[in-house]
Structures are given as C-alpha cells and as structure tokens.
Amino acid sequence: MLVTYLEASRDLCDTDSILFDAALAVCRIIGAKLSTAGRATGQSSAIPAWRIRIEERIAKARALIGRLICFRSGNTRPRIVRTVRMAFAGTNVSLSQPDIMQKLTERIDDLKQRIAAWGKRIRRYTERSTRFNQNRLFQSDQKRLYKSLERPIVSGTGPAPNQADMVAFWRSLWSEPVNHNEGPWTEFVANQCASIMPMDPVIITLDDVAEAVRRAPNWKRIFT
Known part of the structure; x- marks a missing residue:
C-alpha cells in the first residue's frame, strides 16, 4: 500500500x-x-513554563512521598528500596541505622513543606494574574467585567418558605424590644463620645440620583 x-x-x-x-x-x-517536541502545533500554551516545571516537581515529590510511606510501612521491594536510597543520596543516612524511621518521617515532612511552598507560589501567581486581568478589563469594558463577576443563580429544589413564618421570624428579631446588659464599658464610651457633634443628616433626592447617573452608560442606569 x-x-x-x-x-x-x-x-x-x-x-x-x-x-x-x-x-x-x-x-x-x-x-x-509520540513526542510533539520540535513540531509546530499552531497554538501556544497559555500556561507559563515555570508553572509547568513546578507542577512536575509537585508530582514527583508526591510520588516520592508515597514510596517513602510504603517503605516505612514495611514494603521492602527492590524498587521501593532503590527509590528510598535515591531520596537520601548525598547524605550520611543509611537504611540500616536504627533511627531510619525518624529520618523517613523528617524527609516526608520536608517534602510536604516543599509541596506547600510550591502550591502557594502558584496560588500567588494565579491571584495576581486574576487581579491584573480584572483591572485591565475594568479600564476597557466594565460591563463585561461585572458580567464575569456575577454568580450563577441557583434555584432551590425544596418548597417555598411560608410567608407568615418569615414575617414572624424577622418580627421577633427586629420588632420585639430586648434589654441588653453590655456592662460598664458602654457608659465609659458614651461619656467619651458625648462631646462629639452629630453629623447633619444627608437627604438624597431623586434629582440628585438623576444628576449622578446622567452621564453613566445605559446599562448602569438599569441597575440604578
């Protein structure tokens, strides 16, 4: 063929x-x-190279932690033992020394701390990237930004609450007089604030609101 x-x-x-x-x-x-190295794919990866390297380190560290735990539990297969020896390469730790279990625990804790530090580095980058994109979108298209911040509406599957019960619940919180005993510190604060002049009341009229939103886009006026 x-x-x-x-x-x-x-x-x-x-x-x-x-x-x-x-x-x-x-x-x-x-x-x-198949390896795609050296061949043009037509699309560039949106994930930075340093993040890919950190994720690979996290995956290798987790695999190493799993094998160290297996060895600590009594698994002495040649592959597990070889991995444990590689984990302590360059140190004076020997698998035959009496405190090997303590050394294993210390090594596992060290790997867990490294994974946590790498994860925080990725999280900081993600949060910074999100803030940067939101700030740039706020300057270019505010409507699109606010739409992206909207949470999906979750409709309840249960029965609707009874109106009478809702009214009775909130009335018991706001309409029933309650005497609270806050202690002597309230009188002390009241005496300190007695010389403070109260602020003049601010009355916002419909004309004030109309003047404020007069130059705003139409979609903002709808929410107003």
Missing part, C-alpha cells in the same frame, strides 16, 4: 507527508508514545 502512494507522489513534500503518515499509523498500531 505504501508503494502505491509513493509512486503517486508528485514532489518531495508529498513524499514527506506520506512517510510521516505511515510512521504515525505504525506508532498508533503498536501503541508507541
């Missing part, structure tokens, strides 16, 4: 495409993993 396609190729580009398609088909049949 490949010979038929190669004979029908018109130039070097067709031959290259045919050979690449044949190699790709063989890799998929035998289940080999």
Whole structure:
C-alpha cells in the first residue's frame, strides 16, 4: 500500500507527508508514545513554563512521598528500596541505622513543606494574574467585567418558605424590644463620645440620583 502512494507522489513534500503518515499509523498500531517536541502545533500554551516545571516537581515529590510511606510501612521491594536510597543520596543516612524511621518521617515532612511552598507560589501567581486581568478589563469594558463577576443563580429544589413564618421570624428579631446588659464599658464610651457633634443628616433626592447617573452608560442606569 505504501508503494502505491509513493509512486503517486508528485514532489518531495508529498513524499514527506506520506512517510510521516505511515510512521504515525505504525506508532498508533503498536501503541508507541509520540513526542510533539520540535513540531509546530499552531497554538501556544497559555500556561507559563515555570508553572509547568513546578507542577512536575509537585508530582514527583508526591510520588516520592508515597514510596517513602510504603517503605516505612514495611514494603521492602527492590524498587521501593532503590527509590528510598535515591531520596537520601548525598547524605550520611543509611537504611540500616536504627533511627531510619525518624529520618523517613523528617524527609516526608520536608517534602510536604516543599509541596506547600510550591502550591502557594502558584496560588500567588494565579491571584495576581486574576487581579491584573480584572483591572485591565475594568479600564476597557466594565460591563463585561461585572458580567464575569456575577454568580450563577441557583434555584432551590425544596418548597417555598411560608410567608407568615418569615414575617414572624424577622418580627421577633427586629420588632420585639430586648434589654441588653453590655456592662460598664458602654457608659465609659458614651461619656467619651458625648462631646462629639452629630453629623447633619444627608437627604438624597431623586434629582440628585438623576444628576449622578446622567452621564453613566445605559446599562448602569438599569441597575440604578
């Protein structure tokens, strides 16, 4: 089949495409993993390279913690032992010393602290990126920003509350007189604030609101 396609190729580009398609088909049949390094994908990854490296470190550290815990639990398979020796490479720790369990616990705690620090670094970057994008969107398109901040409306599946019960509940909180004994400190604060002149009452009329929103966009006037 490949010979038929190669004979029908018109130039070097067709031959290259045919050979690449044949190699790709063989890799998929035998289940080999393909590497996309060096080939243009047409889309650039939105995740920065440093974040990818940190996530890979976190994944490796979690795998190492799992194997250290297995060894501490009594699993002495050669692969587990080899991983534990690699974890203590460059140190004076030996697997035959009596305090190896304590060293394992210290190593596991150290890896957990590193994972927490790496996770906080990614979280700080995500929060900063979110703030930066929101500030830039606020300057360019406020309507789009406010729409993105809206939470989805969750409709309740249970029965609606009884109106009489709701009125009775809030009336018991706001309408019933209650005497509170706050102690002597309230009198002390009241004496200190007795010389403070109260602020003049501010009355906002409809004309004031209309003047404030006169130059605002139409979508803001709807919410007002």
